[in-house]
Amino acid sequence: MIKYISPTFINNLLDQIDIVYLIKNRVKLKKKGKNFFGICPFHLEKNPSFVVNSTRQLYHCFGCGVHGNIIDFIMNFDNLSFLESIESIANIFNIPIIYAKKSYLSKKIYKNNIYYKLISNLSIFYKKSLFDPLGKEAYKYLLNRGFNLYIIKYFSIGFSPFYWTNKISNNTKNIKILYEKLGILQIDKKNNNYYDIFYNRIIFPIKNIKGLIVGFGGRVLKNQNPKYLNSSENNIFHKSNELYGLFETKKENNIIKKVLVVEGYIDVISLFQFDIKYVVAILGTSITNMHIKKLFSITNKIIYCYDGDKAGIEAQWKSLKISLPFLVNGKQIRFMILPDGEDPDSLIRKEGKILFEKRINNTLSFSKFFFKRLFLKNFFSSCEEKTSLIYKALSFIKLIPDYFFQINLIKKLGEKIGIINLIDIYDSFKYEKKIIINNNFKKTTIRRLLSLLIQNPKLINLVPKLEFFKSSNINGLFFFIKFVNFYKNQNLTTVKILEQYRGTKLKKVLETLLTWNHMIPDNEIENFFINLIKKLKINILEDRQEYLISLERIKGLDYKKKQELWSLNKILIKKKII
Template sequence: MIKYVSRIFINNLLDQIDIVYLIKNKIKLKKKGKNFFGICPFHLEKNPSFVVNSEKQLYHCFGCGVHGNIIDFIMYYDNLSFLESIELLSNMFSIPIIDNNSNTLKKVSKKNNIYYKLIFSLSTFYTNALFNISGKKAYKYLLNRGFNLYIIKYFAIGFSPLYWTNKILNNTKTIKILYEKLGILRINEKNNNFYDIFYNRIIFPIKNIKGFVVGFGGRVLKNKPPKYLNSSENDIFHKSSELYGLYETKKENNIIKKILIVEGYIDVISLFQFNIKYAVAILGTSITNKHMKKLFSITNKIIYCYDGDKSGIDAQWKSLKMSLPYLINGKEVKFMILPNKEDPDSLIRKEGQMFFEKRINNSLSFSKFFFKQLFLKNLFTSCEEKTYFIHKALSYIKLIPNYLFRINLIQQLGEKIGIINFLDIYNPIKYKKKTIINNNFKKTTIRILLSLLIQYPKLIKFVPKLKFFKSSNIDGLFFFIKFVNFYKNKNTTTVKILEQYRGTKLKKILEILVTWNHMIPDNKIEKFFINLIKKLKINILENRIEYLISLDRREGLNYKKKQELWSLNKILIQKK
C-alpha cells in the first residue's frame, strides 16, 4: 500500500474522476434538475434523500447527514482508509500515483523495482529447474498429485534444487539483497556458504494484485515439518495483505461475482484446474483486515471454504468475527462446510466440478453459520448463563455496520432464545436520525460569505483587500481573510477546498456551509455576494470604531488613535 501521496496528486484525482460516474456504478441514481438522487447506501430509508452534485463533485444525504467527495465515498462504502481509497481510485481509473516533490518516494520505488526484478529472475530460475534433471522428483510428485502440465506452467510452479547458490550466485550485490533485504538466503555457520531457505522444495510464486512476483511458498516433497514455508516479511512482501491466486482470479474474471477463500496453494491450483477460477488462499495466517478490504473492493461475496476438520471450523469462526465490520449493505459472507477430513483439493478430485459447485451454491449464509456455531459454543442452563450468552451474541452483532441486517439478527436471536418481542425490549443500536445542520449554527455575514465562496469559488475575485484589526471581535474574520488570501490567485473548486481541510476541526464546519441553500437565483449570486462584502466592510469599520470609543472611555486615546477614529467615522458616513 502507498505510504504517502501529495496534495497535487489528490487535486489531480479530484479533477479527473467524475463523482456521478463513480457512484452510479455503486448505487442507482436518477437525475432531477442539476442533481442526481438515490437511496442512501449508508442508512436505511424508503425515499431517496441521497443527492450527488456533478457541478460541485460532492454527495450529501439529507437523511443521515453523510457528506463528502469521491475519496470519502470510497472510504465509507468500501470501508477503506484514506490512502487505501486513493490507491483504489488510481487503480480503477488508471491514474498513476506520481509525486514530483518526493525524492524519498522515488528512491523507494527504484529500490522496490530492483527487488521485483530480482524476485522475478529467481522465479524463472525455479520454474526452469522443475523441468531439469534436478527437478525430476518434484515434477513427478506434481503429476502424481493430479496436476497437468498446463496448470503447472500457468501458476509458474518451480523447484529449488540443492546447492544451486554455490554454482550460480557470483554477484555480491545480488547476494546481499537476497540475504539481507529479501530473506531468501541464509548462511551455513559451519562453512559460511549461503543456502536457499527453500532448497529441495516445490516452489509456488506469490503474485500481488498487479501481477508482480513478491514472494514464494515452498512445499517439501516428503511430509517433514515444516511442510510449507513462506517468504519472510520484507519491503515488497507482507503476508497479512497478500492472497495467493488473487491476481489469477482478477485475470480470469471481468466481473468477480464471488471469491472462494481456501487454506493452501494446492487447493487454489486444483480448483483452477477444475475450472473454478475464483479461489484464493491465505498465506499460512488467519484472514486479516487488509485481506478483507482488498477482497471487498473487487467483489461483493466471499465464501470461506476451509478444511473439513475441527481446526477448519475454528478458522471459519475466526474469519466470521473478522468479517463483522465489513458487512455493509450489498456485501455478503457465506461458509462452505466440507466433509470431515476433506479439503478442497481432495474433495473436487473425488466429486468433480459439478458437484463441488453445487456445494458452493448451497453454502451456509452468515446468519445460519453464526447461530449454529454460537449455540454449539455456548450452552446455558441457568438465567445467569443465558444473560451472559445474550450479551456475548449482541457484542458480535453490534459490530455489523448494516443497520437492517443487525435488526434482523437481533430479532432472530430473540426467537431462538425464546424471548417474545426481544427487539422491542433490547435494542441498544436503534437507529437515530442524524442531521448535519445544527439549528444553533447562526447565519452570520462571515459564514454566509464563506458558504458562497465554497459553493462558488469564482466569487473570490470580488473580494477586495480587507484590513484585519487585532482588536476585532467579529467571529471568523481572521479565518475569512486568510482563506481569501490563500485561494485568491488559484484556480480551485468546491471539492478541492473541502479536501484541503480533511483531518482538521474546520472540515465539519465547511461541510455545513457547503449545504446551505441561500435561495438565490444563479444570475443574482454575484450581486448578492458583492452587497454582502460591502456589509462586511461596514461591520469591520463599526467594530473598530466601537473598540476605539470603548478605549477612550477607559483610558483615553492618544493623538494617533483620535485621528484614526475621526478618519473611520468619515469613511463610514461615506459608505452608508
C-alpha cells in the same frame, strides 16, 4: 531510467481537469443537485451509491467505501500505478508532462523496484529448474497430484534445487545480500556459504493484485516439517495483505459474483484446473481486515471454504468474527463445511466440478452458521448461562454495521432463547453502534484497557509495571505505558484526562473510548480489567518471543538472547497452562 514528476506538476494537473468529465466516460452518471450519481464500478450493486462531487473534485461510494480524487480513480479503474495514472490523465487532457530533474521518488520505492526485479528473476530460475534433471522428482510429484502441464505453467510453479551458488564473487555478493534481505537466502555459519531457505521444495510464486511477484511459498516433497514455508515479511511482502490466486481470479473474471477462500496453494490450483476460477488462499494465517477489504472491493460475496476438520471449523468461526465490521448492506459471507477429513483439493478430485459447485450453491448463510456455532455447547440449565449467551451474541451482532441485519439477528436470537422482546435490549447500545461505525475502531486489548481506565480512573492502581521492548510490535503499547506512568498516583478523574488532550487529535479518540459499552456488570469490571492486563502481559511476552525467533532465523542469537528466549518459552508455557 526511472521517471519523476514533481508535486507542483501534479497539483497543477488536478487544477486543470474535471473529475466529472473523465469519470462519466467510464461510468454512467446522473446529476442530482450538486452531485452526480452512478452504479459503482468497483463492486456489484443494483442501486447507485457511487457519488461524484464536482465542487470538491472527489468521488465516494457509500456501498463499498472507496473514495479519492481522479488519480485514485484511474489507478483503481485501469489498474495503473501512481505514475502511470498521472501520465494517462495528462494524455487524455493533452497536458504536456513535465518530468522533474530532481528526484522526488523515495529511496524506499527505488529499493522496492530492485526487489521486484530480483524476485522475478529468481522465479524464472525456479521455473526452469522444475524442468531440469534436478527438478525431475518435483515435477513427477506434481503430475502424481493430478496437475497438468498447463496449470503448472499458468501458476508459474517451480522448484528450488538442493544447492545454491556457494562461491561469492565480487559481482554477485551485493545481489546475494539483497536476496538475504528478502528472506530467501541465509548464511550457513559453519562454512560462511549462502543457502536457499526453499531448497528442495516446490515453489509457488505469490503475486500481488497487480500481478507482480512479491514472495514465494515452498512445499516439501517428502514428510518433513514444516510442510509449507512462506517468504518472510519484507519491504514488498506482507502476508496479512496478500492472497494467493487473487490476481488470477481478477484476470479470469470481468464480473466476480463470488470468491471462495481456501487455506492452501494446492486447493487454489486444483480448483482452477477444474474450471472453478474464483478462488484465493490465505497464506498460513487467519483472514485479515485487509484481505476482506480487498475481496469486498471486487465481489459482494465471500465464501469461506476451509478443511473439513476441527481446526477448519475453528478457522471458519474466527473468519466470521473478523468479517463482522464489513457486513454492510449488499455484502455477505457464507460458509462451506466440507466432510470430515476432506479439503477442497481432495474433494473436487473425488466429486468433480458439478457436485462441488452444488456444494458451493448450498453453503450456509451467515445467520445459520452463526447460530449453529453459538448454540453448539449451550444448554440453558440456569439463568446465568442464558444471560451469558445473550451478552456474547450481542457483542458480535453489534459489530455489524447493517442496522436492519442486526435487528433480524436479535429477533432470531430471542426466538431461540425464548425471550420475545429481546429487541428492546438492543436500544441500550444504539449510540455505541453509531460511534463504532463513524470511527471504525477495532476493540484491541490496549483500547479496551484505555477505555476502562477513562471510564473508571481508579483502575489505574491495578496496573502493574509493564515491560516495553524496543522491538515491540503491539500497536499503542508505548502510549499505554506512558499514559499509566504519567497518571499513576494522581487524583485522577475522567474530566482531567480529556482536558489534558484538548486541542490534540487524541481527544476525539479518547472521547470515543469513553462511550464504549463493555457489556459488563459493575461488580465484574475490576476482574475483567485484571484479566485484560494478564492478557496484555502474555501478548507482550509472545511479541518478544516472535521477535527473538525471527532474529534467530535471520542472523542467530547471542548467549544472552538465547537465555532470554528459553526463559520466555518457559514462562509462556506456565502461564498458558494456568
